[in-house]
Amino acid sequence: MSALLQLRGISKAYPAVIANDQIDLDIQRGEIHAILGENGAGKSTLMKLIYGVSQPDEGQILWQGQPVSIRSPSQARSLGIGMVFQHFSLFESLTVAQNIALAVKGSIKSLSAQVEEVGERFGLPLSADTVVHSLSVGERQRVEIIRCILQKPKLLIMDEPTSVLPPQGVQQLFETLRTLREDGCSILYISHKLDEIRQLCDNATILRAGKVVGSTQPASQSNESLARMMIGRTIDPPAHAPAVPDSRIRLSIQNLQHEPIDPFGTTLKKVSLQVSPGEIVGIAGVSGNGQNELMRLISGEVLFAGKDIGDIRFDDTSIKTLPPTKRRLMGLGFVPEERLGRGAVPDLSLAYNALLTAYRHGLTKLGMIRFGAMHRFAQDCIEDNDVRCGGIQSMAGSLSGGNLQKFIVGREMALQPTLLVLSQPTWGLDVGAANNIRTALLKMRDQGAAVLVVSEELEELFEISDRLHVMYDGNLSPSLQTRDTSSTQIGRWMTGEFLHESGAA
């Protein structure tokens, strides 16, 4: 029997880059096949060609042995190909069931029942009548996965599916995927998490600069050997010397109680937190537990309103009613979780995206843009952070997910903030790039910056944080010295156990 999917000599070029270059690939029935490669290697481009989002310039696709040209995602779906994207494609103002109804036949009532049923069976709990804009990133991904499962795919493409899931969610997802594999469904799996690939995937194909450079059975490899195959060198995690925090407090959140306008948002309950110059404080927790609400209050995207209680102080100044620009002028740098839309404007060039937060750092004069300075700043961000793209005029939306993330984090670091607040700083980054950012954050700390990191990646928080808090249902745990705690303890706190304990530092 022929392979389920065969790619022969597939190429796709964009103006600045050959994203896929003569790719040959076979996907067998009932296998989980990883596509590995550093940021910008061409993984998402290849998946989009298979899913019909764009068409190859050259080459042939064979589906169940027959040549096909996949002109659109709906044609891909009718062949039996489903895809869960890295950037979700959901309508925010529609409910879960309404979103699913756009792709799956059936009445809202019967789809709602199926959402609950599939959700329960696969461990993806969701309420079908919740409006999508109120869902966390992790919950949105559940909608995407359920939507695909309901279409009974023969091939499911997953682009970095675990980046928004807590550890328990990852194992649950793997169970889901293994069940699908047992049913004969093949899975094309993109991830930068090498442990997960070794645990889950039967085979892997490695891309570098758009070309296939190797294939392997990941279970027979180590993380180091996989990383070497991908990026051509080994990665040493950053050295994490003990922090020498200043006695001053740079960010102080005191007894914060906040009711979000969004009726589905999480109410913050007596949140207290301090970050001093010279330390990195991490916030662990499953997304949707109030992290976004807290981040928006710190950045100034949401200002204190009538019923809010408590205070947010930056170097002794209360900033709870100050707009974001004023906070930035005081020395706040901010990297939001959503890179497209919040972190960067997709339809603007990198140069203009640099201007958006750096304009007060010499890029404007008397209200006029200093184009030379703007171009230099953007060019430095690209070079210093190894952002692979077609240059400062590239539209932010044309960058690979990881490269845009590198640009946004790099831009905020280049402003030399005295307080840097980051949400999911290494989301979607390959092991090399993630390592570079973690190293840079530790360096900023050692130079006296106060750093607050919200991340769902416990490993990352353990690697860089000096103290750790956990968020659960709008509550923030006391902080623990990272060195004196374990991932098991943090894991327990992530289900709210700290609410019944005492004695943390």
Ligand SMILES: Nc1ncnc2c1ncn2[C@@H]1O[C@H](COP(=O)(O)OP(=O)(O)OP(=O)(O)O)[C@@H](O)[C@H]1O
């Ligand atoms: N629509 C587009 N217009 C211009 N260039 C693009 C477009 N889409 C992708 N590219 C370029 O093609 C290359 C491959 O990008 P792709 O998104 O496939 O990488 P990737 O391996 O998925 O990376 P990541 O791990 O960061 O998601 C990149 O250099 C990217 O800038």
